[in-house]
Amino acid sequence: MVRTAGIFQLLVAVPTMLTFGYTLFDGLFYYWSIRIYPFLTATFNAFMAAAIVFIILIQRQASITKRITFYFEAAKSAFATAVWLWLLLDSIFGPLPKYGYGPPSRTPRIVRAAVSVVTLLFLFYPTLGYAVWDLGRGENGNEEQASDDVVGEGTPLLRE
Numbered sequence: 001m002v003r004t005a006g007i008f009q010l011l012v013a014v015p016t017m018l019t020f021g022y023t024l025f026d027g028l029f030y031y032w033s034i035r036i037y038p039f040l041t042a043t044f045n046a047f048m049a050a051a052i053v054f055i056i057l058i059q060r061q062a063s064i065t066k067r068i069t070f071y072f073e074a075a076k077s078a079f080a081t082a083v084w085l086w087l088l089l090d091s092i093f094g095p096l097p098k099y100g101y102g103p104p105s106r107t108p109r110i111v112r113a114a115v116s117v118v119t120l121l122f123l124f125y126p127t128l129g130y131a132v133w134d135l136g137r138g139e140n141g142n143e144e145q146a147s148d149d150v151v152g153e154g155t156p157l158l159r160e
Helices: 002-029 036-061 066-093 107-115 117-138 143-147
Strands: none
Touching: 002 036, 002 066, 002 117, 036 066, 066 107, 066 117, 107 117
16 A cells, blocks of 8 residues: 555655755746745755655665554655645745735635645555554564565555
């Protein structure tokens, strides 16, 4: 389940990484077009999304134990939660954009950021829960699971 869900996590993390990465490099090369706070926002969020992508690629390529899978899932969930929390707090308390006609409203930004918690609840937290459950199942002294501790790319996705 963790490896299959990683594909969907990758589909969420890569556009986030590329969008913030573009903003970051735009601020680096055209320094007059971006202020320091949006630059720092793009920097940290691009690095956190890149860390999620890196972890997913490591999980897809390496044969790892259940404990390491748990650590990777905890790190991915923490990075995804940090990105979501940063963008939610930025929507609530951050500077307002200076474009458009009339006074800018925070309400649409807050609603979009709050609704995006669905991504966390359906893509990142279930894999963490599964890793915790799988780790606990393997530590109960079950000999069958002890021999099956390493999961790699050769392992079928739909195994019992």
